[in-house]
Amino acid sequence: MSDNLIWENVRSSDYYRSVLKNMKGPTRHSSVRVGMLGEGVAPNYQVRYADGRETTFRGSSHKGDTGLAASFKEANISRVYSFSDVQGLLKSTLESNSRT
Secondary structure, eight states, rough: OOOHHHTTTTOHHHHHHHHHHOOOOOOOOOOEEEEOOOOSOOOOEEEEEEOOEEEEEOOOOOOOTTGGGOOOOOOGGHHHHHHHHHHHHHHHHHHHHHHH
């Protein structure tokens, strides 16, 4: 079982599309880490851009939230996912949803 199960089991393709949109900077060399607490419906996440900037987003609104950054403790945050990793999760979600 993956340590990132909450994030990998999000079933909303719109959620992943919004994460990808927030990951787009001047290049697609950004990465994302996801909060592992909660129910996994719309986890909060932190994007690191190629220039080193980090922005934390509320998963429910996909809006930046500077107050959230302090709550991301190393033990409660996922591994790093690349832009292409998130594209893969979106693809898997779309395929899964089309079978139901």
